Amino acid sequence: MPNRRMPERVDDFEQPEQPERRLRGPAFERNHAPIWSVIAPFLRERRGDVLEVGSGPGQHVVAYAGRSPAITWWPSDIDPRHLASIAAWRAHARLANVEPPMRIDLLDAAWDAALPMADPLQAILCINVLHISPWGVTENLLAGAGRRLAPDGRLFVYGPFRRDGAHTAPSNAAFDASLRAQDPAWGVRDIADIAAVADRCGLRIAEIAPMPANNFVLVIGRA
Numbered sequence: 001m002p003n004r005r006m007p008e009r010v011d012d013f014e015q016p017e018q019p020e021r022r023l024r025g026p027a028f029e030r031n032h033a034p035i036w037s038v039i040a041p042f043l044r045e046r047r048g049d050v051l052e053v054g055s056g057p058g059q060h061v062v063a064y065a066g067r068s069p070a071i072t073w074w075p076s077d078i079d080p081r082h083l084a085s086i087a088a089w090r091a092h093a094r095l096a097n098v099e100p101p102m103r104i105d106l107l108d109a110a111w112d113a114a115l116p117m118a119d120p121l122q123a124i125l126c127i128n129v130l131h132i133s134p135w136g137v138t139e140n141l142l143a144g145a146g147r148r149l150a151p152d153g154r155l156f157v158y159g160p161f162r163r164d165g166a167h168t169a170p171s172n173a174a175f176d177a178s179l180r181a182q183d184p185a186w187g188v189r190d191i192a193d194i195a196a197v198a199d200r201c202g203l204r205i206a207e208i209a210p211m212p213a214n215n216f217v218l219v220i221g222r223a
Contacts, residue, residue: 021084022085022089023056023057023082023085024057025056027128028059028060028063030212030213031127031158031212031213031215032060035127035156035158038156038219039123039125040067040068042123043068043123046071046122048072048121049071049074049117050073050074050124050125051115051117051124051125052074052076052125053076053124053129054076054106054127054128055075055076055077055101056082056085056127057082057086057089058082058085058086058090058101059089060127061075061098062089062090062093066093068097070097072099074099074115074117075090075099075102076104077104078103078104078105082101083101083103102115106133106137106144112144112147115148120148120149120150120151120153121149121150121153122150122154123153123155124141124144124149124153124155124156125158126141126158127159128158128159129159130157130189131186131187131189132179134185134186135185135189138189138197139197142155142194142198142200142201142203142220143201145203145220146202146203149222153222154219154221155203155218155219155220156220157218158215158216158218159188159189159215159216160172160214160216161188161189161191161215161216161218162188162189162191163190164191165190165192167188168214169214191208191218194218198220198223202223204220204222206219206220207219
């Protein structure tokens with residue numbers, strides 16, 4: 001199963017904008033500012049490359065690129081419809097620091113082997129991917145981050161998570177059940193399980209930032 005972006009909640013659907021191929025997701029309006037509040041302090045005064053995996057429609061990458069002109073943003077996804085939408089948002093934004101979207105399949109353990117950046121990545125951003133993909137995607141993402149991040153780089157992972165085996169809200173428990181009903185390989189991941197994989201990859205969770213709607217941003221750096 002590809003690491004395709006799914007709605008944050010079962011009633012969130014991307015809406016196409018005509019005549020262009022841009023897609024809109026209601027979740028973007030709710031979460032892009034809170035997520036940026038965690039990323040922005042890290043990127044301040046930095047230059048270099050940031051990779052977004054599972055970029056979905058492409059709204060986040062153009063919003064964040066507009067606020068960080070010294071950073072080169074590299075969006076990616078596996079869904080052809082999303083890749084077309086990212087390209088459309090990039091054309092609409094006309095930002096010189098957004099590269100064309102790349103096709104990346106996080107089910108491929110060597111997903112980072114063909115990345116075009118010569119230098120290590122300042123950061124990797126992953127929004128609403130892990131709970132709508134097989135566990136192997138989480139493992140491969142962390143392994144790739146361990147290989148590609150700069151010594152002081154960060155992996156930012158946004159989404160709903162369990163803590164110590166328990167859901168943080170009844171709505172997340174219901175969401176988890178709905179995901180597993182769609183695909184048994186999906187589900188809300190436990191932060192402790194992610195931390196264990198990170199440790200094997202030479203990484204650690206440096207911060208767990210609470211977000212609206214019972215979500216979190218996991219800030220992951222080198223151990």
